[in-house]
Amino acid sequence: MSTPSFALVASDTAEARDAKARLEARYATADIDASEVIVALGGDGLMLETLHRFIDRSVPIYGMNCGTVGFMMNQYEEERLPERLAAAQQVTLHPLRMHATTVKGAEADALAINEVSLLRESRQAAKIGISIDGVKRMEELICDGIMVATPAGSTAYNLSAHGPIVPLAAQLLALTPISVFRPRRWRGALLPARAEVTFEIHESAKRPVSATADFTEVRDVARVTVREDQSVDLNLLFDPEHNLEERIIKEQFQP
Known part of the structure; x- marks a missing residue:
């Protein structure tokens, strides 16, 4: 060698x-x-x-x-x-590629090696709709936030939020909520690595939400899409x- x-x-x-x-x-x-x-x-x-x-x-x-x-x-x-x-x-x-659109219409892209996380910005809980590959899977999640984690990132913030640890060979992403209020028993999901996840923020003026891809934060988002970028x-x-x-x-x- x-x-x-x-x-x-x-x-x-x-x-x-x-x-x-x-x-x-x-x-x-x-x-x-x-x-x-x-x-x-x-x-x-x-x-x-x-x-x-x-x-x-x-x-x-x-x-x-x-x-x-x-x-x-x-x-x-x-x-x-x-x-x-x-x-x-x-x-x-x-990595994951995040595309975020703010309430004012500005757009931002960023890459995440560990996770893309959405977090409430105020004392009000966030209200977030979730679609997977264009199919609405949850009309409204009331929570402190939610994240999409890679297998490598599943042992980081995802694990501390009680998300699953994902083996690299599994070709899966972890969709993990943070401090869920409704639906109370929902604990997240495992998704195919090629899935595209879309988050829609409800009542964004009253319940502002930020989106963070590793080190890049976008404030006051209205819509966020996350997918694995196979080209990187x-x-x-x-x-x-x-x-x-x-x-x-x-x-x-x-x-």
Whole structure:
């Protein structure tokens, strides 16, 4: 196996910056615009930032955990880094594409690697209609919000909102409500990965709602569509013994 050239990026913490300095002193690194692999030092937040930053290059990202939450990261070790990169297994993900229309008619597009979430902006509960592939599935959901999560994102905000953990190979998206009031017993749905989800905001002047795709927030939305964008590849690298599929399965058996 040939060793790929790699560049280093680090989160803005002392631990990550110190790790970057040690690795740069130890290994020959490439220019970040010409490297074959990006090594990200930090937690899952940095991994999301790095994937978004290099989304147009589709360059593989190999994360090493120097943060608090490192579900998408490999274990931090300074030994044999080039050999680990050469042996790493690639996982290709596709982000969600959000198209939002505001109450004033403005339009915005954004990509989400973890989830697209709709949240109420005021003390009033949101009222949201839900359609799947053009078919109205729920006339009105009264809630604090709702999200569409990817398999990779199903262990993040989706999990904290009591949504299901979705294995990568399942080709599914999690549709998860947040603090449902009506219908009281509805806990969400699993959808085919190619489904298009449309949210219509009811009483938007009285009950304003924002839509957020990872880091991009659009306020006062009237209509939001979400679908998986198969034209965009996100490539992550994992040590064979710590692949992402195994982590997602393992997470479901945590106490």
